[in-house]
Amino acid sequence: MSQGHALSDDQVAGELRKMTAFIRQEALEKAREIQLKADEEFAIEKSKLVRQETAAIDSLYEKKFKQAAMSQQITRSTLANRTRLRVLSARQELLNDLFQQARDKISDVASKDAKKYQNVLKGLILEGLQLRRR
Numbered sequence: 322m323s324q325g326h327a328l329s330d331d332q333v334a335g336e337l338r339k340m341t342a343f344i345r346q347e348a349l350e351k352a353r354e355i356q357l358k359a360d361e362e363f364a365i366e367k368s369k370l371v372r373q374e375t376a377a378i379d380s381l382y383e384k385k386f387k388q389a390a391m392s393q394q395i396t397r398s399t400l401a402n403r404t405r406l407r408v409l410s411a412r413q414e415l416l417n418d419l420f421q422q423a424r425d426k427i428s429d430v431a432s433k434d435a436k437k438y439q440n441v442l443k444g445l446i447l448e449g450l451q452l453r454r455r
Contacts, residue, residue: 431438
């Protein structure tokens with residue numbers, strides 16, 4: 322090697338600084354690229370998870386809404402059935418009272434006047450037959 326091509330210590334140090342600065346700059350750019358790519362992948366994954374969880378929450382609330390509607394329908398049906406049963410029970414009580422009054426009256430007529438009892442019985446039988454013909 323010739324003397325003209327040899328670098329001084331200062332020149333070597335300067336070249337080393339340039340190379341170090343270049344390598345550092347390349348490393349910083351690569352780190353930024355990696356960070357940008359990581360941020361982008363994070364945003365994509367986050368968005369995917371948010372969509373999945375939103376869908377799961379929507380599904381859960383839809384299921385709960387259907388359960389609440391079903392429960393409300395069951396409650397309405399139960400109340401309607403209770404009301405029907407009360408009406409039927411009241412009707413049955415009235416019929417039982419009517420039948421008891423009729424038995425008491427017939428028993429009263431039978432014990433007081435046998436002839437009148439026979440006429441009432443005959444009339445009731447005829448009325449029953451007429452109703453049956455219709």
